[in-house]
Amino acid sequence: MKRTRAIVITGNGTNCEMEAAHACKLGGFDDAVIAHIADILSGEIRLDDFHFLNLTGGFLDGDDLGSAKAQANRLKNASVSGSSEKLAAQFDRFIADGKLILGVCNGFQLMVKMGMLPGFDGDYKSQSVTLMHNDSGRFQDRWCYLKNDAASPSIYTKGIEKGIYLPVRHGEGKFVCDSEATLSRLEEGHLAVLKYSDADYAAPTMEFPANPNGAANGIAALCDPTGRLMGLMPHPEAFVHYTQHPRWTRETLPIDGDGLHLYKNAAAFAKKNLV
DSSP states (O other), X not given: OOOOEEEEEEOTTBOOHHHHHHHHHHHTOSEEEEEEHHHXXXXXXXXXXXXXXXXXXXXXXXXXXXXTHHHHXXXXXOBOTTSSOBHHHHHHHHHHTTOEEEEETHHHHHHHHHTOSSOGGGOOSOOOEEXXXXXXXXXXXXXXXXXXXXXXXXXXXXXXXXXXXXEEEESOOEEEESSHHHHHHHHHTTOOOEEEEOTTOOSBOOOTTTSSSOOGGGBOEEEOTTSSEEEESSOGGGOSBGGGSTTTTTSOOOSBOTTHHHHHHXXXXXXXXXO
């Protein structure tokens, strides 16, 4: 039987690779490989050999050119060592083959700056949205309630009834679009998967601190029209077990943390469609 394989890219300032790999394994993937970007650029590891690509959180290149901008330029323009192939061609094949990509925090920032999201009309190279400095003007480290759009095509959030509770930790998480037309298109296509909300998940909010960054329409996560590519500012890998919950000693909680739902859905999709 073929094995489902996840890959977690690390290097240049990421710091969540261990948690992401653990979440993939806990979610049901047979293999979860942590690969330094240098191993991919050298050709020693190829994205073609995996089913689920994880772009994790951290401080890519120190965010010196803006969150994930340097890495976006690197991945779009770098060639694989000893080959005439551009690394971007591997990303193109990965998407065309119907595989899965999840970008968390810095990984979400990377996806939008590469143009992978929102992926309108199959265009995964044109940037139309971005993530900017929080309205508070400072780094935010807190837990947030996230209202789920049940009509979203995202494969990761299937089965979530109202919403989930996850931590955020970022300085540049304010989601903005290049135009009102782009924002309207996101909403009409139900691509704004998760939105910051109050504890009852009744409606999206723009109020701080429930909305920790001032994101347009409260948008915390975005997927492409296929539902296979998704990015979010909150950290699902940071809540896969109840002991990671801030009130785990004071409340009776399910063993699985809310974030694990995304990885279980990804593994189930891979087993059914990709092996």
